[in-house]
Amino acid sequence: MLEANHLQHPLTEESVRTPGETYDWRWMLRALLRRPLPIVIVPALCVLAAVAYVMLRPANYTAVTTLNVTDLRLASSGQDTFFAEAQFEPSFLETQIQIVASEPVARTVIDKVELAEATGGDVERALKRFRSSLSVQRVGQSNLVAIAYTARDPQLAATVANEVATAYMAKLHADRELAVQSASSWLRDRLREVGPKAQIVSAATPPIDKSDMRGILIIAAAAVAGAVAGAFISLVLAFLDRRIRTPEQALAAAGAECLGIVPLLEPAARSATGAPTTSSGRFDFAAASSILSEVAARPFSPTWQALRNVGVAIDAPTSRLRRLAVTSALSGEGKTTIAANLALMAAAGGKRVLLVDAQPYDPALSRALAAPSRTGLGTLLADGDANLAAHVLEDPRSGVHFLPFGKPGDAAGSTQLLWSPAMDRLLHQATGYDLVVFDMPPLLASGDLRAAASHVDAFLLVAEWGKVSTDELGAALALAAPVRDRLIGTILNKAAMDRKNRLLSPEAAILARQSAFATAAGNDR
Structure with missing residues (x-):
């Protein structure tokens, strides 16, 4: 049975307080390695200026x-x-x-x-x-x-x-x-x-040699001064740049564990099935962008491994989660992709999964998986006698059930019904599912998120690598305090985790090795 279960140990305001970032030599080293351009460009410009001066200065x-x-x-x-x-x-x-x-x-x-x-x-x-x-x-x-x-x-x-x-x-x-x-x-x-x-x-005699400082010394001094100036610029930029790039930063900003790092996914060629169709109450993930079904196409990939960690957190004995809402701080951070892949991952594990597009402002999941004329969540909430099964679509390959948001014209009225007592009636009909995954609006819509907190068990926060800052994420969570209290974890999405970035974060290095281990195990099969 699908019942609302809250986290047994919800995060409180005190529990999310984490120490400020320590500005020690390790921080300075990471800052310099992350921003090497000033250390290269500034000395080069100084050396060029010094060479020009040495060549053009009058002899003394x-x-x-x-x-x-x-x-x-x-x-x-x-x-x-x-x-x-x-x-x-x-x-x-x-x-x-x-x-x-x-x-x-x-x-x-x-x-x-x-x-x-x-x-x-x-x-x-x-x-x-x-x-x-x-x-x-x-x-x-x-x-x-x-x-x-x-x-x-x-x-x-x-x-x-x-x-x-x-x-x-x-x-x-x-x-x-x-x-x-x-x-x-x-x-x-x-x-x-x-x-x-x-x-x-x-007595003085006319000197033969110039008395000016030797040109090589001037050039060397300019290079050293440029390197110091470039390093200083890199440190200042690092101090001012608060964008999240490491699991440690995500933990400090959200107060919840970073469960995984998902790389930037490139969509493959569109399937020959064409545009999304919903004939006979079915839909096909293959008709949508390949990034929505990454875990099915590439098992043991970094995305698969990251969502595997989320699945373990969902199934933990202390949580027993059945309703999970996926959100992000800002728009365009990839929460829809994570929600779709998480539903596929859970279905592959033998669960009956319902994927719900609960995004009234930009129902991207409905556009990708359902026909534009399809009725959905909005109609279901407006009609108190509507049957959930009549509005749900099924992917025959994965077994995932999908409830689109509905026609665009339903958005204004349906927004008022979302997370109202009408939603309780809908969830009562969804008791046959082991997991319901909601694709939510971003934290910018704090009213929607606060209202949803009483209807879901936990939230998964998706943060785009290098886009959202710690200050923005902290402010967004402060506006939606119930979300912060029910965070099960965070996902760093669209990450450029090359060797240098892994070097700058011990936790990112461990997660990368974890993904590499899973990928190697999958290739051996």
């Missing part, structure tokens, strides 16, 4: 003049007076470096070498360019000071570097002369020899 040359800077002072021992080099002080050498790079020295060199001509006589602009090209640094921990100047002309670079050294030494000499003017003649000669002194250790 750097010439260096080295000075030895000392500080001599007068020292006395008894009646003797002599010159001694002062003990080194870091502040002294830093002061001299600042003098070398000072504005008076710079203006002297600009006038001497006529650098302002390159800026149209604009001295301030020439001064700014001069300072950006000049580098004065201490060499290690010594008293040596390196004066480096960079220019596009190697001869100009050497000339300017030498002129800076000359201008600096001239300034030191002028400063000493100014300091000794008020001293006596005896002391004046001695003061001329004390204080900061500099001598050229090596």
Whole structure:
């Protein structure tokens, strides 16, 4: 007898709460493997830009003049007076470096070498360019000071570097002369020899090699920076993308076990039987799209294995399900295909199965299996004395009984009768069936689903791989809380489960091996 049996352990709001996704190194690895294009495209673009820059950039040359800077002072021992080099002080050498790079020295060199001509006589602009090209640094921990100047002309670079050294030494000499003017003649000669002194250790010569960073280093740095940027983009896209692609995500979003993964099915050539016919109360699955009878045509296929898991869940001693409603979060996710194949699978197992098209908004199952003029569920609900057997079609090959929705004109009125007391009368006539499978509207029609919850034992949720997001599925289930409480499980449909995607999900890998094992067993027979 067909009786309504609820799940003995219905899912509650607390039971469907699952921990949030953990953003650890495993999540990052999955995100990078799932979205490799940014990691390839961004570095490639960066490398191309770097190559173009290296090829088009102007050549720069750097010439260096080295000075030895000392500080001599007068020292006395008894009646003797002599010159001694002062003990080194870091502040002294830093002061001299600042003098070398000072504005008076710079203006002297600009006038001497006529650098302002390159800026149209604009001295301030020439001064700014001069300072950006000049580098004065201490060499290690010594008293040596390196004066480096960079220019596009190697001869100009050497000339300017030498002129800076000359201008600096001239300034030191002028400063000493100014300091000794008020001293006596005896002391004046001695003061001329004390204080900061500099001598050229090596004069600048026109450089042969370019001073720019080597092109290969620029290209390598661009590749590394591009890879980091590409990885960052992939991680951001993964963080923002909440679409369900793994059984773990389906479990987290729906709070129910993912019972299987069904690949994207390609319909085979249409049978020669032509359009659906319902003569003598019969219909033929072979006249419809081949994907509606996938399990019959390809036993032990991944679809067969996924629905085998659903069948086991239906027959579990703790559930004893007799009325199963198949729904999805959004339209077009393949719930009709799953419902039809599930009915075929159950019939192949020896059950008397009734497949019902309970989709008033888009009765796709009726269009595929029954003639457009055929009466069905709508007529049966409207006529309280109607006989179920008179409206049911039978597939002689599989033994599945099918109740179409009926004429399109019946939809508006029949929608009000669906899941009303009239449905109870219909189900009472269906007590001779072991399993009734309802092809339901999606969760978007939350009112229909909430009303149906009191008439069915459980719901099977179909989610299209990579289409519905965890947020959308969670929101849809929240609008239809009774559906969430009666979920027997979920099916990931139209999945592109290649090796990479199986690698990203341990549960998907197990399900894939399960299907492969069943397929191998079927081929051995």
